[in-house]
Amino acid sequence: MENEKENLFFEPHKRGLMKTPLKESTAANTVLTEIQPDFGPLTTPTKPKEISQGEPWTPTANLKMLISAVSPEIRNRDQKRGLFDNRNGLPEAKDCLHEHLSGDEYEKSQPSRKEKSLGLLCHKFLARYPNYPNPALNNDICLDEVAEELNVERRRIYDIVNVLESLHMVSRLAKNRYTWHGRHNLNQTLGTLKSVGEENKYAEQIMMIKKKEYEQEFDFSKSYTIEDPIIKSNTGQNGHPDMCFVELPGVEFRAASVNSRKDKSLRVMSQKFVMLFLVSTPQIVSLEIAAKILIGEDHVEDLDKSKFKTKIRRLYDIANVLSSLDLIKKVHVTEERGRKPAFKWTGPEISPNSSGLSPVLPFAPSDLEVRRSSKENCAKNLFSTRGKPNFTRHPSLIKLVKSIESDRRKINSAPSSPVKTNKAEGSQNSAPFPSKMAQLAAICKMQLEEQSSEPRKKVKVQLARSVHCKPVAPLDTPANAELEMTAPSLIQPLGVLPLIPSPLSSAVPVILPQAPSGPSYAIYLQPTQAQTMTPPQGLSPTVCPTPSSNATRSKDSTDTTTENTANDAPKSSASARPGSLPPGLERQGIKNRDREAAGERGSKRASMLEDSGSRKRFKEDLKGVENVSTVSTSPAPGTIPVSPRIEAVSVIPENAGTQQGRATKYDASVLVQNQTNGQSVAVTGAQQPVPVTPKGSQLVAESFFRTPGGPTKPTGSSCVDFDGANNTSVGTLFVPQRKLEVSTEDVH
């Protein structure tokens, strides 16, 4: 196809091809590492030269390097040919290439570890596909091909794909084949994950953990382990043990094999990890806490070290991919005890897909309808088969099915007009980069590719925009200030909040994918349709304001601080975020976001663990709690007497762009809010006034299923933020006295 603007729609793989091959030097990879962020020179790629570290790079050079590094083709040619596979240890190849090199030299020529990092690999992978692929085109991904082109073992591709799958950015089509969905479903997915996270009371869990830690520090009493009831509670007892993979309609697993491991898979971990960010007010999650929570869900009991380490390893893998997607960025939280690795959410602000859950959400009726339909679709799929016991479906879903189908038809039939998205939205634009060299390099490369491949300036524009956007980012700042102040207030009685998982959660309808029939993905909206979409949940965010203050404070001990970093703001990076689209594009972007309205919620699956007795107990507690929790959201001021720890936080931002991204994406207004509130705002792109045209149905695909209101829904969207805040705050409490420092990490 001709692609219009950017080549967004061409087939995914082709993109890669488009790149202009500069020359690659073996060193290219190396270069990547060091590449500087500048993009300026996107245009002319010069020849790449290898750069020695330390050498100053010119943008052009960087680009070249990146390209070569990234470009599969190039790599294939050269590296592949011999160098590349060190692993294989093909001496011959090496020899050929590096005959002249001595052992040391040879080694140096080899790609460094960083160059082979999953994060960089992910960037390369992502560079191959548009953020918003044209559904009408063939968006299939052949794992073998990708692995070959990127010169990596297939195992690595699985790591990436699994995480992308958790975000519904890809879906398994068949053996060795995946379908690329890009960011079309992302907001929806995130909204759903947020809802599920809320239902699972992750915020509370986080708080509990922090509390425990805090207590331990002070030797309060026993050493708590993950085992605490609270944690456990979430986990299993209620009957809903761990949550299962949250699926979107149309994006479900089609392979039984896949399903078999669903519960343990990286995918689930990835979703849970994302949930933690979405429910946390400061949106900063340390690996330690994430690991504890994840372990807790699985098996509280054995929290042995090895298990913990393994979990951490996995989280790094996931984090690398999420970082490549610009959804999170690495930061460090510094406490008295030391520095702890953590990640900060830099993705879009998400309001939970209320799937009906929370009345809170202010959707326009029409929107609701739309969502429903989408849900229904989901439902359809979900219901259909798959019997995984683990999943639960929400009753309300059923209703929707009909409408969904009709929608689906429409959608399918609808002509797809190329969406304009600009890919720029994605990472490419992001001029601001993350600190990490690798990322930068990747980004640069992506940009280059785009340019080369695409015609356009759009990209440039976007870049520019992104830059502008950043200002928005400031959100954080306020927060920081507040934090400190607030922290004290945050204190609550330890026991106050019931961390207990809500029973509801169990109730939560899970969407089951069904796989059977044709790939639903086909359904994806078309641009127009997209527009139609309802405003996402995001609306509610506004509501949140209150929380904002809370939020601010609430931040967990750690994070809190950090974010503010102004830096972040700037970076914002619009870049990556899809949201940040050029004006024209924005709409589309928005649309995309919107669609998500419906959310499904996953249910947890019952895991094996837990003792029944405790479960019961928890369940009961939960019930009570839930109610409470709903309420609880509101902070209970003063209850707890803990000393706040967050006294001083120092942020060390480096790059920081965190939130900006979000801001970028969303309207200014939104941004404003954010700033005001601090982060709490959950704005969804959807809101944006996008005039859409309707074909409302289209959305369908995207929309997840949201659970219709679950029974009680614990927190409304707005509440959510709130909760987070509370939680956080709580966390803070626990942590008190430490000084937290957050620093974004750069690259090293």
Next chain:
DNA sequence: ACCTCCCGCCATGCT
């Protein structure tokens, strides 16, 4: 010394 996390063995489960 600690943080990261690459790498690939090998289990799992479908075909």
Next chain:
DNA sequence: AGCATGGCGGGAGGT
């Protein structure tokens, strides 16, 4: 049995 997936953790690069 063969192959696709992907859990898992040893061990090494980076800082």
